[in-house]
Amino acid sequence: MKNIELLKDPTMLSQGIYLQLAVKLKLLDDAIIRSNEPEEVLTFTYKPPINTRFIIPWRKVKGKLRRLVLEKQRGLKIEPECYLKDALCMRCPSCFLFGGTGETNEKGPYKKQNYNILSRVLGETFISTSEVGEIQPYTENAVDEVNLTTGQALMNIVTVPKETEFLGVVTLRDPSPEMASILVDNMNRLTRLGASTREWGRIRTEILGYKLSDREELSAYDYVPPKDPINGLKNIADLKLPEVDESYKNLDLDVKNLLKKYKLIT
Ligand SMILES: [Zn+2]
Numbered sequence: 001m002k003n004i005e006l007l008k009d010p011t012m013l014s015q016g017i018y019l020q021l022a023v024k025l026k027l028l029d030d031a032i033i034r035s036n037e038p039e040e041v042l043t044f045t046y047k048p049p050i051n052t053r054f055i056i057p058w059r060k061v062k063g064k065l066r067r068l069v070l071e072k073q074r075g076l077k078i079e080p081e082c083y084l085k086d087a088l089c090m091r092c093p094s095c096f097l098f099g100g101t102g103e104t105n106e107k108g109p110y111k112k113q114n115y116n117i118l119s120r121v122l123g124e125t126f127i128s129t130s131e132v133g134e135i136q137p138y139t140e141n142a143v144d145e146v147n148l149t150t151g152q153a154l155m156n157i158v159t160v161p162k163e164t165e166f167l168g169v170v171t172l173r174d175p176s177p178e179m180a181s182i183l184v185d186n187m188n189r190l191t192r193l194g195a196s197t198r199e200w201g202r203i204r205t206e207i208l209g210y211k212l213s214d215r216e217e218l219s220a221y222d223y224v225p226p227k228d229p230i231n232g233l234k235n236i237a238d239l240k241l242p243e244v245d246e247s248y249k250n251l252d253l254d255v256k257n258l259l260k261k262y263k264l265i266t
Pocket residue numbers: 079082083088089090091092093094095
């Protein structure tokens with residue numbers, strides 16, 4: 001099998017290269033998750049031997065990651081007016097990595113754009129490494145799932161005890177070294193979760209290793225205990241990624257050149 005490497009430069013069209021990061025999140029505080037969104041599931045019952053687990057929906061992790069990237073690039077004076085959700089510039093490292101729809105932009109200094117960008121950062125549900133039942137002894141009311149009615153909405157509240165660990169896989173499609181550097185840096189800066197940090201508290205993030213492949217090979221579902229741990233992960237340091245501030249600046253130039261080449265911006 002041919003050796004798969006990071007791309008030299010970012011590309012517009014997919015090249016079929018996937019950098020997958022196996023990630024462990026550990027709650028440092030008890031987390032109280034409130035939800036009145038019916039599609040938001042906070043525990044899920046899988047087939048044995050996984051059974052019932054706490055889960056963190058990918059969009060919660062992605063939302064937080066994107067905010068961190070936006071903050072950091074603003075500090076570097078790269079498209080400082082770009083913000084979620086209706087003032088995306090559609091030409092910065094954050095928009096290139098996390099995607100966007102140009103037509104919905106109506107606020108800020110950016111005009112509507114006729115193009116969309118697909119997210120190059122792909123994720124999946126994070127699954128707790130222990131069963132909901134097993135982790136009950138950590139606190140008195142470790143699992144306290146209540147349904148409250150607030151107005152017309154049914155609100156769902158779940159307490160997840162501190163020290164609960166979650167396993168997930170974050171995938172970067174068609175990665176250049178700069179894109180990978182920015183993603184890895186921000187995974188490591190992920191110290192809180194969710195839009196409302198009060199409800200989630202602190203977390204510790206650890207990248208267990210990576211796999212570079214021509215397909216998405218890894219999924220937490222296949223590796224949460226009691227299943228076997230992931231085999232053949234490589235150490236992220238082996239990628240020898242470029243320094244992160246330089247990566248933002250270079251990716252910003254690369255993205256703008258790419259969009260110009262495709263005549264999407266002038
Ligand atoms: Zn942007």
